[in-house]
Amino acid sequence: MSSDAAASKPTTVGDATSAAVAASAATAGGGRAASAAPLLRVQGLAKHFGAFRALDGVSFDVMPGEVLGLVGPNGSGKTTCINVITGLYRPDGGSILYQGRPVGGMAAHRLVHQGINRSFQIPKPFKTLTVRQNVEVARTYGQHGGGANADTGIGELLRFLDLEPHADRYAGELTSAQQKMLDLARALATRPKLLCVDELGAGLNPAELDLVAGRLRELARSGIALLVVEHLMDFVDQVTDRLIVLSAGKNLFEGTLSQAVQDPRVVEVFLGAPDEH
Numbered sequence: 001m002s003s004d005a006a007a008s009k010p011t012t013v014g015d016a017t018s019a020a021v022a023a024s025a026a027t028a029g030g031g032r033a034a035s036a037a038p039l040l041r042v043q044g045l046a047k048h049f050g051a052f053r054a055l056d057g058v059s060f061d062v063m064p065g066e067v068l069g070l071v072g073p074n075g076s077g078k079t080t081c082i083n084v085i086t087g088l089y090r091p092d093g094g095s096i097l098y099q100g101r102p103v104g105g106m107a108a109h110r111l112v113h114q115g116i117n118r119s120f121q122i123p124k125p126f127k128t129l130t131v132r133q134n135v136e137v138a139r140t141y142g143q144h145g146g147g148a149n150a151d152t153g154i155g156e157l158l159r160f161l162d163l164e165p166h167a168d169r170y171a172g173e174l175t176s177a178q179q180k181m182l183d184l185a186r187a188l189a190t191r192p193k194l195l196c197v198d199e200l201g202a203g204l205n206p207a208e209l210d211l212v213a214g215r216l217r218e219l220a221r222s223g224i225a226l227l228v229v230e231h232l233m234d235f236v237d238q239v240t241d242r243l244i245v246l247s248a249g250k251n252l253f254e255g256t257l258s259q260a261v262q263d264p265r266v267v268e269v270f271l272g273a274p275d276e277h
């Protein structure tokens with residue numbers, strides 16, 4: 001994303017945005033109000049690396065169309081949580097229910113077919129394919145696969161994420177901010193109902209952050225639920241409806257950001273206890 005493009009207002013995408021996300025919205029049930037049942041229910045989730053408990057009984061729900069923030073200090077288990085939910089790691093305990101059905105331990109590609117996908121902290125596009133080809137390949141992994149309609153909506157998706165001017169460039173030529181947008185486009189091309197976003201904001205300038213925050217809100221309005229791992233609290237404030245704070249692989253807090261910053265336990269895990277200063 002160029003800084004010029006990044007500085008443009010999210011609202012300028014208008015109909016293109018709606019078109020790009022319409023298919024996902026349709027399959028997601030059209031937003032939060034459509035259902036009171038959680039889209040995702042994580043209960044007592046555990047993941048161990050040897051004797052180390054990276055996740056030690058983490059529980060939360062994500063509602064359809066909700067943007068749930070997953071925050072916590074370095075090493076608290078946020079990325080591990082996304083890795084387990086999206087099938088990169090098998091859980092060692094607890095359950096993951098998606099649309100009421102158990103999906104814990106299911107392979108990543110099967111979860112993508114079910115409508116769960118993610119972006120990565122460090123994107124790894126196919127560098128020798130163009131931007132458009134990267135998104136086309138991703139589309140074939142999605143719920144509805146490729147086939148005759150494989151490229152439907154890809155132009156709109158590229159426009160939505162300001163990638164259209166770069167559509168025919170090799171992914172390896174993009175800036176890191178553009179690669180993050182491409183990673184998001186690849187995930188969206190699979191038409192997720194639940195999108196896990198891992199530190200999308202890291203390395204973006206303020207204009208890019210504003211733009212991305214607007215796009216994520218727009219996705220949520222279209223009915224896609226988002227689980228957002230992020231360290232940048234202004235970004236978290238702009239994007240999320242609710243937060244889960246993790247500490248040492250456990251739930252520490254659940255509520256809004258304004259409630260979180262008033263909670264002494266949250267303040268302590270981020271800043272240390274007062275006598276440590």
Ligand SMILES: Nc1ncnc2c1ncn2[C@@H]1O[C@H](COP(=O)(O)OP(=O)(O)OP(=O)(O)O)[C@@H](O)[C@H]1O
Pocket residue numbers: 049054072073074075076077078079080081
């Ligand atoms: N594959 C792995 N093998 C061994 N330990 C791991 C592995 N993945 C994560 N860990 C450890 O699990 C803990 C949680 O890591 P995780 O990446 O989930 O934390 P995080 O909250 O996302 O941190 P950060 O904000 O720094 O990205 C860390 O101590 C990390 O070193």
